[in-house]
Amino acid sequence: MKFINPCLLAVTAVLFVNCSAKKGVTSLKDVYKKDFYIGTALSADQIEEKDAKVDSLIKKEFNAITAENIMKSMYTHPQKDKYDFALSDKFVAYGEKNKMFIHGHTLIWHSQLAPWMEKIEDSTDMKAFMRDHITTIVSKYKGRINSWDVVNEALNDDGTLRQSIFFKTLGEKYLVDAFKLAEKADPKVDLYYNDYNIEEPAKRAGAIALIKKIKAAGGKVDGVGIQGHWRLQSPSIEEIEKSILEYSALGIKVAFTELDITVLPNPWDLKGADVNQKFEGSAKMNPYPEKLPDSVQTQLVERYASIFKLFLKHKDKISRVTFWGVYDGQSWLNDWPIKGRTNYPLPFDKDLKHKQAYDSILKLKKTKE
Numbered sequence: 001m002k003f004i005n006p007c008l009l010a011v012t013a014v015l016f017v018n019c020s021a022k023k024g025v026t027s028l029k030d031v032y033k034k035d036f037y038i039g040t041a042l043s044a045d046q047i048e049e050k051d052a053k054v055d056s057l058i059k060k061e062f063n064a065i066t067a068e069n070i071m072k073s074m075y076t077h078p079q080k081d082k083y084d085f086a087l088s089d090k091f092v093a094y095g096e097k098n099k100m101f102i103h104g105h106t107l108i109w110h111s112q113l114a115p116w117m118e119k120i121e122d123s124t125d126m127k128a129f130m131r132d133h134i135t136t137i138v139s140k141y142k143g144r145i146n147s148w149d150v151v152n153e154a155l156n157d158d159g160t161l162r163q164s165i166f167f168k169t170l171g172e173k174y175l176v177d178a179f180k181l182a183e184k185a186d187p188k189v190d191l192y193y194n195d196y197n198i199e200e201p202a203k204r205a206g207a208i209a210l211i212k213k214i215k216a217a218g219g220k221v222d223g224v225g226i227q228g229h230w231r232l233q234s235p236s237i238e239e240i241e242k243s244i245l246e247y248s249a250l251g252i253k254v255a256f257t258e259l260d261i262t263v264l265p266n267p268w269d270l271k272g273a274d275v276n277q278k279f280e281g282s283a284k285m286n287p288y289p290e291k292l293p294d295s296v297q298t299q300l301v302e303r304y305a306s307i308f309k310l311f312l313k314h315k316d317k318i319s320r321v322t323f324w325g326v327y328d329g330q331s332w333l334n335d336w337p338i339k340g341r342t343n344y345p346l347p348f349d350k351d352l353k354h355k356q357a358y359d360s361i362l363k364l365k366k367t368k369e
């Protein structure tokens with residue numbers, strides 16, 4: 001038997017341990033640790049840790065969480081005098097246990113309201129609703145939730161204010177009121193205005209005007225959430241960059257709060273995330289039910305790489321980048337705007353395996369270091 005130098009053995013063992021440790025830490029959150037939070041949106045099952053494999057993927061890859069649905073008003077405030085915090089308590093506890101940045105989604109949104117809220121007709125009742133709703137929820141998680149979407153989707157695509165139930169009963173003042181109430185309930189928590197398509201010029205101008213108005217009237221706005229429900233070809237990197245610069249010039253943080261990229265046909269040229277837009281399906285509209293063709297996979301890889309390259313260029317202005325869902329199989333884009341399609345919008349596939357898009361996002365950092 002040949003003599004094996006024990007020193008060499010020891011060095012090899014140390015190297016092996018080091019390499020595997022390094023291999024173990026290769027994750028989105030670790031690689032982007034010094035740049036911005038990397039977040040994901042959690043379903044109720046994920047908050048309750050029902051699937052161990054999904055759970056370990058979440059803990060490995062992400063350091064920020066948003067509840068995809070359970071903190072919307074129909075769930076947290078089902079009746080006028082009744083709140084239900086069972087799941088949101090679990091959500092916050094999950095984030096604390098895993099030392100994650102915890103984002104609250106959302107306080108004032110026209111969609112997913114409880115039926116009793118839809119019946120509010122006058123300004124007195126709406127004012128009372130807003131005061132009670134915002135104060136109760138924000139105070140409950142004071143010091144535990146790190147940032148809130150105070151108002152979600154208040155704008156139309158042309159930049160004018162949406163005729164929501166809040167607007168109809170209170171006029172545009174509801175926007176300032178919402179931010180003031182949230183600040184009063186937790187003066188330290190970061191407060192965001194969140195919307196889709198606000199990287200498009202007309203809606204962006206509307207969002208900038210709105211944020212300026214809220215601030216001028218004494219509301220505290222700490223950041224803007226650009227949702228980022230995007231397509232392979234649009235919006236352009238130039239428009240996204242202009243948005244980062246223009247929002248940041250207002251003295252606020254920029255977060256990308258609901259990032260995903262649809263790869264499916266969209267003959268109606270729909271943009272954004274208006275959940276009321278629904279259409280009939282057909283085989284033509286669902287072209288990749290089994291597998292994403294390599295040519296489209298490559299486009300997705302390039303798209304994610306160019307988006308993250310831009311994010312890195314402006315990392316000093318960006319607080320968080322959150323994907324809207326953990327993996328392709330659970331994405332809302334399998335059911336919008338047509339139900340039951342197979343979409344591929346996220347960095348992890350339906351079997352939880354990381355995709356080439358994931359590698360391209362990681363590679364941007366590795367080549368730099």
Ligand code: 9MR
Nearest residue numbers: 068069111112196227258273274275332
């Ligand atoms: O992903 C959410 C989906 O499960 C819900 O059915 C839908 C209902 O409104 O809301 C989705 O999330 C939306 C988010 O809360 C606000 N921006 C648009 C998102 C996609 O529709």
